[in-house]
Amino acid sequence: MTASTSTQQPRQNGQEQLLTPGEVAALFRVDPKTVTRWATAGRIGSIRTPGGHRRFRESEVRTLLAELTNDIPAS
Template sequence: MLIISDLSATGDRMLTSKEVAVLFRVDPKTAARWGTTGRLAAIRTPGGRTLRFPEAEVHAALQIFSDLEGVA
């Protein structure tokens, strides 16, 4: 996980834990845990308390998850 002082430096729209949770239909705490454990790419805000998730990474993970769900 990275700590970046300028979130715009990533060049991607950043999503909050709540936004990620809505996409995956999980609790925001689960999304935050995925970020801290590395299951999803996450960046800590400069204050170090909150996470932001690169939108492209989240959508890629969501696509993989959807593909796996279709196999079952």
């Protein structure tokens, strides 16, 4: 078993799962810096940890991903 964290961690005390910029980037298939730029521009909401790192609510990320993938016109 590896020491890396997984996005499939259980939610604790009813709190929503938070994703790192790298995890969000993997879902969208973009660079983590792109995700940070989106957050700065207000395209995606983020929160800051006490250490100053960005985290993204999984539900918001998945909703945005679903909206973007549903907007692709069929050929």
